[in-house]
Amino acid sequence: MISSIPKWVSNLFGNTMRPNVKVLETSYISSQIKKIRFQGDISKWSFQIGYASVVRVSETEFRNYTVTFHDKEKEIFEIIFHIHGNGVGSRYIDTLKLNDKLFISPPRGKKLYEKNVKRQFFFGDETSLGVAFALLPLLKKNNHQFQFYFELEEVNKNIPELLGLENYTTFPKNNSFRNEKWISNLSLFQTDEWDTANFALTGNVKSVQAFRKVLKDKTQGNIYSQGYWLEGKKGL
Numbered sequence: 001m002i003s004s005i006p007k008w009v010s011n012l013f014g015n016t017m018r019p020n021v022k023v024l025e026t027s028y029i030s031s032q033i034k035k036i037r038f039q040g041d042i043s044k045w046s047f048q049i050g051y052a053s054v055v056r057v058s059e060t061e062f063r064n065y066t067v068t069f070h071d072k073e074k075e076i077f078e079i080i081f082h083i084h085g086n087g088v089g090s091r092y093i094d095t096l097k098l099n100d101k102l103f104i105s106p107p108r109g110k111k112l113y114e115k116n117v118k119r120q121f122f123f124g125d126e127t128s129l130g131v132a133f134a135l136l137p138l139l140k141k142n143n144h145q146f147q148f149y150f151e152l153e154e155v156n157k158n159i160p161e162l163l164g165l166e167n168y169t170t171f172p173k174n175n176s177f178r179n180e181k182w183i184s185n186l187s188l189f190q191t192d193e194w195d196t197a198n199f200a201l202t203g204n205v206k207s208v209q210a211f212r213k214v215l216k217d218k219t220q221g222n223i224y225s226q227g228y229w230l231e232g233k234k235g236l
């Protein structure tokens with residue numbers, strides 16, 4: 001996925017990426033989690049669980065973010081951003097305020113929800129809260145048995161509760177999810193109940209990779225995985 005373009009390309013095609021949405025409301029759920037409501041013409045946008053929109057965060061830089069809620073009639077949508085402070089995207093989003101205008105693309109990408117599987121398991125971190133929030137109503141409506149696991153910084157550990165998420169377990173972000181032996185001991189693997197579940201793994205690339213490896217060894221389930229960020233890498 002392209003996260004930056006040369007300036008000459010931006011000059012040439014800049015018009016198609018001109019601001020198309022406006023900031024309607026901003027709020028901080030914690031010092032690191034910012035929710036923004038945008039307004040724009042989203043009538044032709046397709047919203048699927050797992051899809052992401054590209055946000056133009058500078059003249060030449062673009063970053064992926066998940067629309068967590070939308071209302072086509074009111075022409076509004078929301079995104080939950082992790083303000084981690086390490087990158088141009090995070091810093092730009094932190095500055096956004098009422099009436100600011102920016103470019104956000106229609107959502108596209110990989111779907112992560114498989115309706116026909118009874119048991120659904122979801123793993124992620126701060127960057128995954130938006131997709132988890134969008135997924136919850138579907139899991140409830142379609143009577144799934146479901147479980148969320150989140151690895152979160154201490155300052156964000158009560159965010160799932162504040163967002164009204166259900167059936168979640170939070171873990172400290174202390175690299176445990178890099179350790180395959182530690183992952184193998186999670187309660188998830190202590191029964192065969194989850195053996196044929198649908199597994200969606202998101203968030204940090206290294207955590208996703210280690211978790212995926214254990215799931216492949218220990219279950220028959222269908223695994224969807226997409227890393228959302230990687231240490232030292234700009235944009236994914």
Ligand SMILES: Cc1cc2nc3c(=O)[nH]c(=O)nc-3n(C[C@H](O)[C@H](O)[C@H](O)COP(=O)(O)OP(=O)(O)OC[C@H]3O[C@@H](n4cnc5c(N)ncnc54)[C@H](O)[C@@H]3O)c2cc1C
Nearest residue numbers: 052065066082086087088089090127229230231232234235
């Ligand atoms: C499909 C998809 C959906 C996504 N949805 C969301 C979403 O809804 N909300 C959201 O907040 N993010 C989401 N992300 C993740 C987001 O695109 C990345 O975190 C992105 O790297 C942020 O850009 P940046 O400019 O702030 O940092 P970059 O310039 O990309 O990176 C600079 C440095 O910051 C580090 N970094 C990047 N992200 C994080 C982080 N989360 N925590 C700590 N360090 C980090 C990098 O490792 C790098 O060292 C999604 C990513 C994908 C691929």
